[in-house]
């Protein structure tokens with residue numbers, strides 16, 4: 025009845041009761057008597073699942089525009105990182121910011137995602153790199169998804185990324201820092217219910233596979249899901265390692281080899297592609313899309329919204345970039361920001377239009393799903409439905 029993307033191939037009636045989809049009928053065979061008390065919404069538009077942005081770093085202090093200029097002059101991302109800039113410059117600004125200031129700075133970034141159709145977003149910590157600061161970031165992230173606390177109507181999942189970079193206090197003691205991540209950050213975040221998952225940056229400029237493995241073991245021990253930044257700048261086998269620990273996803277993956285793809289396929293680990301970081305860092309090594317396809321690894325897409333490698337806060341731009349840069353089809357791209365994005369977060373109840381799913385939907389002013397990826401054009405979101413409630417409605421007559 026649906027195409028693989030769960031967009032509706034023909035005019036359909038979607039019944040929503042409370043927060044869930046409870047019925048789906050082709051409009052042609054629909055008895056209007058069943059529609060009593062219903063309102064018509066979305067006619068003539070394309071209905072998709074609400075977008076899922078499964079990898080963001082939305083909470084941070086400061087700006088890296090100066091670093092952007094230096095990179096344009098030819099200094100590389102890795103060189104800036106090794107010289108104490110990059111992630112560590114955001115760490116200084118984030119440590120100095122209050123929770124209130126971080127919340128206020130993140131809110132418009134989140135609003136930009138929501139206005140572009142996002143109904144579920146994952147937000148990582150990773151810019152404080154000390155116990156209190158990482159917990160502060162996670163609390164801010166949780167609050168961003170709580171309208172009653174000044175946040176927005178969007179589902180926020182949180183990921184502890186304590187092992188993002190080595191903080192200055194541990195410059196010659198990476199293992200000592202990993203001890204702190206495993207023995208203090210993870211247990212506290214788990215006990216306080218602040219994190220849904222744990223992530224690590226497995227890279228030459230960050231943490232070794234052996235160090236990442238210790239973090240995975242601690243995450244396992246405390247019942248938290250596992251994610252990994254892997255094979256972004258080099259191939260250390262981080263994706264295969266994370267897959268062995270049952271990771272929900274391995275993200276970036278430009279340098280992933282076939283053994284890594286096979287390990288992900290065997291574990292059901294989703295491959296999250298981040299074309300915004302690829303573009304911003306002017307990478308040339310393409311992720312192995314064809315191998316992922318051949319081995320049946322689900323491909324998700326996300327903004328990676330962050331102040332350094334992807335200061336891009338527009339999910340529908342990622343649909344375009346994934347097609348233009350990575351040669352995904354528009355259908356794959358949309359699945360990447362809906363069904364597969366949901367899977368990368370371990371959420372079975374969102375990402376598809378089907379009876380029993382949460383009623384998180386977008387109505388777009390386009391006729392075909394390919395148009396969403398084809399044009400980069402803000403303002404096409406006509407309606408956004410979150411948990412059965414219309415939370416964005418552009419045309420007053422449709423209210």
Ligand code: DI6
Nearest residue numbers: 111225253301330331332333
């Ligand atoms: N890879 C990324 O793309 C982000 N973190 C990571 O491990 C970048 C974070 C930053 O540059 O601030």
Ligand code: FE
Nearest residue numbers: 079081253328
């Ligand atoms: Fe990232």
